[in-house]
Amino acid sequence: MYVEMQHIHKTFDGFRASNDVSFGVEKGHLAALLGPSGSGKTTILRMIAGLDMPDSGEILLNGVRVNELPGSKRGIGFVFQNYALFRYMTVAENIAFGLEVQKKGKKEIKERVDELLELISMKELGKRYPNQLSGGQKQRVAFARALAPNPQLLLLDEPFAAIDAKVRRELRAWLKEMIEQVGITSIFVTHDQEEAMEVADTIIITNQGRIEQIGTPEDICREPQTDFVADFIDCRRFQLLMAIK
Amino acid sequence: MPEKLQKKYGPDHGEDGIHSIQKVIEPPKGSTKHITRNILIGISALFLLVMLILPLAVVVVNALKEGWAAYSAALLDEYTGKALQLTLLATAAAILVNTVFGIFAAYLLSKFYFRGRELVATLIDIPFSISPVIAGLVFILTFGSVGWMGDFLTAHNIRIVFAVPGILLATIFVTFPFVFRELFPVMNAQGKDEEEAAGLMGAGGFTIFRRITFPHIKWALLYGIILCSARAMGEFGAVSVISGHLRGKTNTLPLHVEILYNEFNTTAAFAVSSILVILAALILIARNLVEWKTK
Numbered sequence: 001m002y003v004e005m006q007h008i009h010k011t012f013d014g015f016r017a018s019n020d021v022s023f024g025v026e027k028g029h030l031a032a033l034l035g036p037s038g039s040g041k042t043t044i045l046r047m048i049a050g051l052d053m054p055d056s057g058e059i060l061l062n063g064v065r066v067n068e069l070p071g072s073k074r075g076i077g078f079v080f081q082n083y084a085l086f087r088y089m090t091v092a093e094n095i096a097f098g099l100e101v102q103k104k105g106k107k108e109i110k111e112r113v114d115e116l117l118e119l120i121s122m123k124e125l126g127k128r129y130p131n132q133l134s135g136g137q138k139q140r141v142a143f144a145r146a147l148a149p150n151p152q153l154l155l156l157d158e159p160f161a162a163i164d165a166k167v168r169r170e171l172r173a174w175l176k177e178m179i180e181q182v183g184i185t186s187i188f189v190t191h192d193q194e195e196a197m198e199v200a201d202t203i204i205i206t207n208q209g210r211i212e213q214i215g216t217p218e219d220i221c222r223e224p225q226t227d228f229v230a231d232f233i234d235c236r237r238f239q240l241l242m243a244i245k
Numbered sequence: 246m247p248e249k250l251q252k253k254y255g256p257d258h259g260e261d262g263i264h265s266i267q268k269v270i271e272p273p274k275g276s277t278k279h280i281t282r283n284i285l286i287g288i289s290a291l292f293l294l295v296m297l298i299l300p301l302a303v304v305v306v307n308a309l310k311e312g313w314a315a316y317s318a319a320l321l322d323e324y325t326g327k328a329l330q331l332t333l334l335a336t337a338a339a340i341l342v343n344t345v346f347g348i349f350a351a352y353l354l355s356k357f358y359f360r361g362r363e364l365v366a367t368l369i370d371i372p373f374s375i376s377p378v379i380a381g382l383v384f385i386l387t388f389g390s391v392g393w394m395g396d397f398l399t400a401h402n403i404r405i406v407f408a409v410p411g412i413l414l415a416t417i418f419v420t421f422p423f424v425f426r427e428l429f430p431v432m433n434a435q436g437k438d439e440e441e442a443a444g445l446m447g448a449g450g451f452t453i454f455r456r457i458t459f460p461h462i463k464w465a466l467l468y469g470i471i472l473c474s475a476r477a478m479g480e481f482g483a484v485s486v487i488s489g490h491l492r493g494k495t496n497t498l499p500l501h502v503e504i505l506y507n508e509f510n511t512t513a514a515f516a517v518s519s520i521l522v523i524l525a526a527l528i529l530i531a532r533n534l535v536e537w538k539t540k
Contacts, residue, residue: 051441072447084438088460097456098446149446 001062001075001152001185002027003048008057010043010209017043018054019209025187025202030179032196033189035206036232041189044206045155048187049078061153077146077184079156083138085130091141092117092126098149116144119178135163136171143175147182154179156188160195172199193233205229304522307515319505319516327493328501329520331409332478335416335497339477340470342417347424347469352458355432356440366429372421380418381486384411407489412497415483420473427469428462435461464539471535475528478521 003025010018017040025031033041046052048059050071059066066074086094092113099109117123120140130138139159146154159175160168176199179186190196196203197217205212205220205228212232213225221239224230309316319325350369354362372380386392388405398405405411435458443453481499488495490504498521505514 049445051445071445076445078442078445080438080442082438084442086439086443086457089456097443097448101443101446101448101452145442 002060003153003185003187004058004060004063005044005048006058006060008044008047008054008059010040010047010052010054012043016040016209018047018057021057021206021209021211023204023211023214025185027185028183029201030176030186030199031188031202031204032200033187033204033206034193034196034200035191035212037191039206040209041191041206042157045157045187045189048153049076049155050074051078075152077149077151077154079139079142079146079154079159081158082162083130083142085138085141085145087130090127090129091122091133094130094141095145095148098145102149112148116148119147120144134167136167139163139171140174143178147184152185154184154186156186158189158191160190160192168195175199205232207232301522304515304518307511308519310515311512315512316516316519319513320520322513324493324496325498325501325513325517325520328496328498328517331412331496332498334409335412335480335484336474336477338413339416339420340473343420343424343473344466344470346421347428348462348466350425351428351432351462352454355429355435356437369422369425372419377415377419377480377482377484378486381415381483384414384418384483384487388414406487407491407495409495411487412484412495415487416477416480419480419483420476423473423476424466424469427465427472431462431465432458464535468532468535471528471532475525478524478528 005024006022008018008021010016019040021040021044033044035041043052047054050066050069054067061074071078086097089097095113095116096109099112104112113126114123117126120143122137122140122144125133125137130141133141139162156175160171163171172195188199201216202214203217203220204214207228213220213229220229220233221235224233308319350365354366385406388394388398388411390399390406392406403410405414439457440453443457448456479499480497481503484497485500485503488497488500490496490500492501492504496504498517502514502517502521505511505517
């Protein structure tokens with residue numbers, strides 16, 4: 001799904017969360033919203049999802065204005081920062097929820113749940129409850145649950161923030177691979193530049209509610225367009241990363 | 246997280262919102278700690294004996310002083326039956342109204358952010374801080390014949406004060422915060438991510454409540470209802486002011502006990518009291534079952 005934000009403004013109690021935000025993410029791309037905390041990146045994600053409403057500006061999905069469309073009708077899968085798994089449902093019930101709400105047939109639901117459990121390599125754990133899972137497993141379930149109703153756009157809010165550093169790197173690679181395998185347009189929020197550099201095709205750098213620069217990791221390193229970007233992005237690490245690759 | 250509210254209602258009540266008693270490590274025998282413990286146990290036991298067990302024993306002894314016949318006669322008295330009915334009716338009304346509004350209020354204040362949230366939470370607590378007698382008077386001044394709405398109510402032949410509706414209103418008023426108070430910290434701690442996630446998948450409000458919110462709050466809700474019932478059954482002050490003490494019409498059990506006692510009908514007074522004691526015991530058992538179940 002092609003995502004476009006045009007001149008978005010959003011204020012919370014006098015705090016400017018989004019100030020003339022415009023950008024586009026192409027179909028099939030994996031984009032990162034990168035910025036320091038309080039720079040407005042989560043707000044942007046929540047507005048695309050329909051969880052928050054912009055004060056002005058347009059949100060376009062596949063070229064159609066969706067400002068007034070409820071989030072549930074936008075064809076979006078959302079992975080919350082703390083996963084927000086339904087704690088009184090099993091892993092399988094969590095994944096099935098979105099399909100049940102859409103009143104899909106029992107057989108169809110079961111097939112899809114099995115398929116997704118297979119995809120996240122948790123076939124044996126369908127009957128577990130969220131509190132019996134590790135952080136990485138919870139994340140995978142959240143991912144599968146978001147994908148279950150076949151969304152066209154996947155939004156992930158700080159997907160690795162709640163996972164300890166050791167597993168994070170591994171999970172990052174896994175998630176990138178999964179997203180490529182499924183071929184879904186994805187946008188994720190992060191404050192970790194290494195994460196953004198490593199995972200994303202396109203990086204959207206936010207600061208104080210504004211977009212500072214949009215580009216591939218290489219573009220941003222080669223030509224930082226503002227003082228903030230030059231200061232914020234540490235390209236030595238990135239160059240090292242590219243050298244290793 | 247609204248920290249101020251969290252502070253106001255104390256820390257999280259644990260996963261299911263029930264106050265849990267921490268396990269104390271057993272000290273070695275003969276140590277000073279051991280002695281301190283025993284002294285504390287002794288003082289507590291003495292206190293409980295004098296303040297709780299003795300008075301309850303007095304109720305039972307006095308109720309049965311003139312034998313079973315007098316006891317059962319007092320219980321089977323027409324007015325006692327009417328009073329019991331009214332008490333149960335008022336309790337049922339309080340449970341119904343306060344459960345519905347308690348859930349609404351807790352849902353609103355924990356899942357939505359708006360100006361004046363704290364003010365609303367404070368307002369809900371008013372019945373806890375205000376004397377029940379004053380609560381009763383407030384209703385008389387509002388709905389009584391000389392009150393604000395007196396002319397309107399008289400014109401439409403609606404009786405609230407010195408009638409059953411007044412009793413129900415007063416009972417609902419004094420028990421208003423219980424369900425909310427139990428639910429709010431639990432719902433607040435849960436956050437709203439799960440609800441948002443379900444909403445994004447297209448679940449409607451009722452489905453979200455039934456499948457996401459309710460399983461989380463059900464024990465806290467039951468606990469709140471139990472506390473609410475206990476208070477509703479025992480309420481005296483507010484109900485006393487608004488009732489007018491019309492026997493067989495606006496007398497609840499506690500009021501009936503007072504009337505009997507003032508008429509020097511001690512045995513009957515204690516016999517009727519024993520009904521309240523039994524109801525209290527049942528509630529206590531229910532409460533402990535809920536606490537045990539949530540562990």
